[in-house]
Amino acid sequence: MSSAPVAVSTVRRRGIEGRSNLAGWFFVSPAVLLFIVFIAGPFVAAMGLSLFSWDLLTPARFVGMENFTRLFGDATVWLSLRNTFVFAFASVVTHIVIGLALAVAVNRPLHKVVQYVTRSAIFFPFLISWAAVSLLWKYVLDPDFGIASYYLGRIGITPPNWLIDPQWALPALIGIDWWHTIGYTFVILLAGLQTVPGIYHEAAKIDGANAWQRFWHVTLPIMAPTLVFAMIITFIGAFQIFEPMRIITDGGPSDSTRSIVLYLYQQAFESFQVGYASTIALVVFAIVMIVTLLQLRLSRRWMGHD
Amino acid sequence: MTESGHSSGGGMTARLVAAPRVRRGARQKVGDIVLSVVLIVLSLFMIVPLVWLITTSVTTRAEAFQLPPRWIPTPPTLANYAEINSLIPIGRMALNSLIVSVLATAGALLTSTLAAYAFSRIRFRGGNTLFSVLLAALMVPVQLTVIPLFILMRTLGLVDNLAAVWLPATVNVFGIFFLRQYFASIPRDLDEAARIDGAGHLRILFQIMLPLAMPALSALTIFLFEATWNNYFWPSIFLQSNEQMTLPVGLVQLQGAVGGGPAVVVFAAITAVVLPVLILFLIFQRSFVESIASTGLKA
Incomplete structure (x- = not known):
């Protein structure tokens, strides 16, 4: 007799669970369906494609690991990877160092107008599309009628022919990217900075720490997770750089600005080597994944959870 | 901050302690003014390409792209927009x-x-x-x-x-x-x-x-x-x-x-x-x- 109520409640609970399962899957179903069609499916398909040689016209041919061996012997892949790593590291360093300096500066009790103007001027370029940024800067850096060369000349510096000189094209693109995306890093770092409790600074001040010591021993340790996050997100974004290389230089001069994603794009949509392009894409994926997992580990260690 | 030394006691020691604080406050103020100037100059650098973009877009074809650039186009024209x-x-x-x-x-x-x-x-x-x-x-x-x-x-x-x-x-x-x-x-x-x-x-x-x-x-x-x-x-x-x-x-x-x-x-x-x-x-x-x-x- 005593087991009857238990049985009833189990049945009822199963019923509720069943309904809850149904409701859960009902709510996630639009996202899941689209996810399968547009993300998971293509992801699996890309892995499969990397085993084929296919030009989209003649039938696909299974080649096994041939694309991978070709990749290791492809000098352009290595050159593109080198360019991309140089770009990404330079991007991380310039974004984090200058971005942090700017965030610390704007976080000071300056005049409201100064804060507003600086914040707006630094942030706004981030909202312009790469297409517009690329076209604009192509003109700004033009040796004949661009303002950059003109004003540098006026202060006695003979500028290089930025986009034509293989030594200067990549640094020029690093600079353009900085102008375009520093606003993002700046905002992230400023938000992180504002979470540093003012009382810590007061305490350090009373202990006689100067501004530099307070920055080094109070601000930086508290900012560490935000800094790592900003570094990783900047690295991942920079590693997938495509637009300025495609629009401004198209990889030139003499391959000095060819990024790995630009090479992937050219293989897929100009040479129509979709199998080989997928293989290159897998390399990009592997690198992005390693860096992301590294960030997860680091942030877990810092926060102790999640 | 600068008042604290005087209000706390007014004694000799308090004054001596307060003095450097006053100077540091003043130095900080000068520092902030310098910083503000630096930030404003940097902001100008950030927006110069955009100002050039906008002014050039309302300059007649004949006058555009002259160096030094004409920061104020005379007279501004919308003709370029009509041609897009x-x-x-x-x-x-x-x-x-x-x-x-x-x-x-x-x-x-x-x-x-x-x-x-x-x-x-x-x-x-x-x-x-x-x-x-x-x-x-x-x-x-x-x-x-x-x-x-x-x-x-x-x-x-x-x-x-x-x-x-x-x-x-x-x-x-x-x-x-x-x-x-x-x-x-x-x-x-x-x-x-x-x-x-x-x-x-x-x-x-x-x-x-x-x-x-x-x-x-x-x-x-x-x-x-x-x-x-x-x-x-x-x-x-x-x-x-x-x-x-x-x-x-x-x-x-x-x-x-x-x-x-x-x-x-x-x-x-x-x-x-x-x-x-x-x-x-x-x-x-x-x-x-x-x-x-x-x-x-x-x-």
Whole structure:
């Protein structure tokens, strides 16, 4: 007799669970369906494609690991990877160092107008599309009628022919990217900075720490997770750089600005080597994944959870 | 700060201690003024290319691109803007951009909201596994999925169709994750009370959760809209004819004009694309910055 109520409640609970399962899957179903069609499916398909040689016209041919061996012997892949790593590291360093300096500066009790103007001027370029940024800067850096060369000349510096000189094209693109995306890093770092409790600074001040010591021993340790996050997100974004290389230089001069994603794009949509392009894409994926997992580990260690 | 030494005691020692503090305060003030000047100069450097862009776009062809640049065009002209249409159908492209961005944003908001609600409020079999799979997918770069999707769209005859651009954007894994985090921070007491009153999940979601999640929703809306509106990579692969192009791809079509006569017209076109964004930014600056800060910090 005593087991009857238990049985009833189990049945009822199963019923509720069943309904809850149904409701859960009902709510996630639009996202899941689209996810399968547009993300998971293509992801699996890309892995499969990397085993084929296919030009989209003649039938696909299974080649096994041939694309991978070709990749290791492809000098352009290595050159593109080198360019991309140089770009990404330079991007991380310039974004984090200058971005942090700017965030610390704007976080000071300056005049409201100064804060507003600086914040707006630094942030706004981030909202312009790469297409517009690329076209604009192509003109700004033009040796004949661009303002950059003109004003540098006026202060006695003979500028290089930025986009034509293989030594200067990549640094020029690093600079353009900085102008375009520093606003993002700046905002992230400023938000992180504002979470540093003012009382810590007061305490350090009373202990006689100067501004530099307070920055080094109070601000930086508290900012560490935000800094790592900003570094990783900047690295991942920079590693997938495509637009300025495609629009401004198209990889030139003499391959000095060819990024790995630009090479992937050219293989897929100009040479129509979709199998080989997928293989290159897998390399990009592997690198992005390693860096992301590294960030997860680091942030877990810092926060102790999640 | 400077008064503290005097008010605390007025004795000799207090004065001696206070003196350097006064000087440090003054030094700090000078430091802040120097810093302000540096920041303003830097801000000018940031906006000089944009000022040059806008002034050149309203300069006559004959006077444009003179060095030193004329920062104030006399007289300003809108003639360059009238010529854009002879190079690219910019109105049509703006409309395409709007269609793509609105549909992608609305779609992603809807699917993310529904999924985020399930992940934060409904215990269902496979839910946790599914969520982990979605999280892992955040690491998959678009460059990997774009090739099979190009083949898919080609098979479906959707190449050079706006749907190829907005349809894949109606699911956004980051959006799901971002909203779930926000929903999880809303106390459960509210929806449990509603549930006891007999409210279903849909009612709880739309009448209780969504109004409370407005800050997150508006941040995500700005983030998604901005991302689709400015996207170049995706539409440059899928859209091929001028009539189907979005603004970023259309702008790049003007490349051929570089160095030739109508460079001013190219400047007018870039300005026509940038200026509305600038105006929106100046009006809703706070929302823009908060959107980026919140979506970034929680990513």
